[in-house]
Amino acid sequence: MDSIVPELSPIFRLQWEEAQDRYVLLYPEGMVQLNQSAAAILKRCDGNNSVADIIAELGDVFPGVALAADIQKFIARAQENGWIKK
Secondary structure (H helix, E strand, O other), X not given: OOOOOOEEOOOOEXXXXXXXXEEEEEEOOEEEEXXXXXXXHHXXXXXXXXXXXXXXXXXXXXXXXXXXXXXXXXXXXXXXXXXXXX
């Protein structure tokens, strides 16, 4: 899983939604409201960063917190939902 380089699926657009006071994923049929953790991960799913890179970068932002398993689980779920492609 760590070598996967996830990228946001082209039908989704990640953006800050002022009215919602949070990041959202927009798609033709609607919108998914994201919590801060989900947004932090999805912002890094740009087709350039591997899962290992994302874990390392967020590990630098939140030192001392074990994030790897949660990030891997979220990315797997995001793939199942079609939000990201690998």
